[in-house]
Amino acid sequence: DAGVTQSPTHLIKTRGQHVTLRCSPISGHKSVSWYQQVLGQGPQFIFQYYEKEERGRGNFPDRFSARQFPNYSSELNVNALLLGDSALYLCASSLTLMSGGRTNEKLFFGSGTQLSVL
Amino acid sequence: QKEVEQDPGPLSVPEGAIVSLNCTYSNSAFQYFMWYRQYSRKGPELLMYTYSSGNKEDGRFTAQVDKSSKYISLFIRDSQPSDSATYLCAMSGDTGGFKTIFGAGTRLFVKA
DSSP, X not given: OOOOEEEOSEEEEOTTOOEEEXXXXXXTOOEEEEEEEOTTSOOEEEEEEETTEEEEEOSOOTTEEEEEOTTSOEXXXXXXXXXXXXXXXXXXXXXXXXXXXXXEEEEEEOOXXXXXXO | OOSEEEOOOOEEXXXXXXXXXXXXXXXXXXXXXXXXXXXXXXXXXXXXXXXXXXXXXXXXXXXXXXXXXXXXXXXXXXXXXXXXXXXXXXXESXXXXXXXXXXXXXXXXXXX
């Protein structure tokens, strides 16, 4: 089975431009999360979508937006790019399962999109 | 102070050594504790997924959670060169996959 796929793998933009990153989840997974990973740091939560609805948002400015489509794929949009937006953008899909009276949700990450803002 | 603290290393060990990786955290609401492995230019891969305190073993990997001390560990037995990667601890207060907070990662090098 295919894992989480992200496109493009690499992208170079200049300050002020906008960018759209795409993600296809694992088949059967209805939830997609976006994370930003700056070099030398751990991933930081941006958004999670479940069944096309925003479930949660991290501490990111309104320049960041996302959406999920009926086929559960997702796009992350970033407007007015800043140099500090240079990072690896990771998409993760997840399946929520009930076990032992609690909810378990495991994230499966794609290889990411490396965004460089010049 | 960060919610999750993790020594960035690098940690260099000989092949066959036992590796100990650790994280501390400050938020007592965390209930799910994970360890991810990340190779260069790749996304994180889930290694261990635990709920609340206790130990969990999977092959050469053992995860320990001590909620009273807000301290989690990952032990790797019989380390191999293929274990060379960055190891990220991660925590969540909800389902384990929602608003997950990651440590900065520890770079591990296993020398043949």
